Amino acid sequence: MTRIIAGRARGARLDVPGSGTRPTSDRVRESLFGALESADVIDGARVLDLYAGSGALGLESLSRGAASVDLVERGRPAAAVVRRNAATVAKAGSLPTARVHESAVHAFLQRASGPYDLVFSDPPYDLDDAAMTQD
Template sequence: MTRIISGRAGSVRLDVPASGTRPTSDRVRESIFSALEAADLVSGARVLDLYAGSGALGLEAISRGAASVDLVEKAPQAATIIAANAARVRKAVGAAAEIRVHRRAVDAYLATARGAWDLVFIDPPYDLSATDLATCLDRVGGLLADGGRVVVERAARSEPPHWPHSLAPLREKRYGDTTVWHAAVGDSEDQPRPRSQS
């Protein structure tokens, strides 16, 4: 069973599509968020979750204090499940958090998207080609705020992402048959993200 791990919506159950998605395991999700929170990259962040599946990554960010999340998923069944999961998380965290579900293909969404996001999760299907992932990363690199971070999750057997010049790889970690890469805008290092002024 998939649940929100921590934060205001901790233990809230998340439904998962019956097929076509690979929910991020609790172990991997906790490791990802431990690294992000250590760098002060979650609280108040504007988050984009691409190939969202069940929405677990983006909704975990909301539970842990992110300001907003855009969840992008083209599969009709998965998008419906994300909307239901989002409703549960929204009820737990209150009206302050903005949660938007977009039933669109990632490339179509990014073609018209207007940033800037502080944190982007990319967990594409295993069959997404390295070329298509590189195109996605190139577009995402232009939509990140200063100090923004990208987290890519892929099968361990996949080749490493081809990073555009706008993104600098920071870390790579393998968890069984899954590998997670972090990259940041330019040559950013693990430093707290500048806060937006209101």
């Protein structure tokens, strides 16, 4: 089970898309966000989560005080899961809903309205080098 670890939406359960995605484990997210909070970079940040999958990284940021989150996922089924998860987290923590962009990463970045304070890029293991340069 994937869940929000801390913050205003703590404990909110996140759905995980089917094949082609791998959620970042709770243990890895806990370590990552511990370091980010120690550096005081989350509170009020504008966050971008590329290859969002379940949206766990961006939504964890929102729960912990990020001002806004953009989640980018190109697969339609996965983007639908991210939308549901964003709504769940927003409701659980009385937070603004993260924006979900169903788009290839490369295409999104060409039209993105930055800057972002924090960017997560966690592509799936099965994304080969050729696909990564196109995405």
